[in-house]
Amino acid sequence: MTTDNPTTSDDIEFFQQNGYIRYENFFSAEETASLKQAVDHAIDTHRARIKGAANDGRSSDEYERVFNQMVNLWTDYPAAKEIAFHARLAQSARLLSDSRHVRIYHDHAMIKPPGQKSKETNWHQDAPYWPMEPVGALSAWIAVDDVTPANGCLHFVPGSxxxxxxxxIKLGVEGESIVDKMKDQGYDVPEPVTMDMAAGGVTFHHGCTFHYAGPNQTETPRRAFAIIYIPDHTTFTGAHDAAGAAQEMQAGGPWDHPLHPILAGD
Ligand SMILES: O=C(O)CCC(=O)C(=O)O
Incomplete structure (x- = not known):
């Protein structure tokens, strides 16, 4: 472990037990300033949600009220690439997931709109949407703005x-909640923890961790930028690839593709 990496063996144990971890002040204001500009440019120019997808990857009106989600800004914006490929961040992902190396699945900006039209990000897991076997992939979620319960910070269920x-779970659809579904089946789901943090803070969460964000009740958008990392032992199922490389990879094979480079390890 390099000395400038914040991830300690206690952190690895905590993450493996709880499925999440928070690093406050991971990035300095200088490090996130250009990312903010890139995200704002993408918003202002109505950048495609998913490049090359039908209807630019735009989803239902209800989904858009959860967030404006734009995938793979790293392919357009050097400032986004700097954070998406950030060696210290990727090294934390590698250590937390106990992998020899991690690749990028994709980055995504998630901008939760403010005010009346804002909707919660329903309780869900990420792994059901990811074409990966076995589970074990994880996300780093970077606060581009200060985040609190009022504007839609993340909440996690420890150990979930x-x-x-x-x-x-169908995001944007009333009543859809993985927590409620588990409680209905008699599971004693633990109480969630609230991940408020200042801009530049990062949380990591495992793809099976239950997570949620409330509606943005403030008057300004909540900007977040997340990176999904694929551990070395993870194969592509062939179902789809949000980064657009499905046709060029083998079902059951490795994620060996220029859109999914190794970011830490060998
Ligand atoms: O930013 C949000 O509201 C939700 C984020 C999320 O679901 C994720 O990063 O997996």
Missing amino acids: HQYGRLEA
Whole structure:
């Protein structure tokens, strides 16, 4: 472990038990300043949600009220690439997931709109949406703005990754909640923890960790930028690839593609 990496062996144990970890002040204001500009440019120019996808990857009106989600800004914006490929961040992902190396699946900006039209990000897991086997991939979620319960910070259910991969939840649809579904089945789901933090802070969460963000009740958008990392032992299922490389990879094979470079390890 290099000395400038914040991830300690205690952090690894904490993450493996709880399925999340928070690093406050991971990035300095200087490091996130250009990322902010890149995200704002993408918003102002109505950048495609997913480049090359039908209707530019735009989803239902209800989904857009959860967030404006734009995938793979790293392919357009050097400032986004600097953070998405950040060696210290990727090294933390590698250590937390106990991998020899990690690749990028994709980055995504998630801008939760403010005010009346804003909707919660329903309780869900990420793994049901990811074409990966086995589970073990994880996300780093970077606060581009200060985040609190009022503007839609993340909340996690500690230890919920240990339930494994469950069903996909429909984001933006009332009543859809993986926490409620588990409680209805008699599970004693632990109380969530609230991940408020200043801009530049980072949380990591396992793909099976239950997570949620409330509606943005403030008057300004909540900007976040997340990177999904693929551990070395993870194969591509062939179902789809949000980064657009599905046709060029083999189902059951490795994620060996220029859109999914190794970011830490060998
Ligand atoms: O930013 C949000 O509201 C939710 C983020 C999320 O679901 C994720 O990063 O997996």
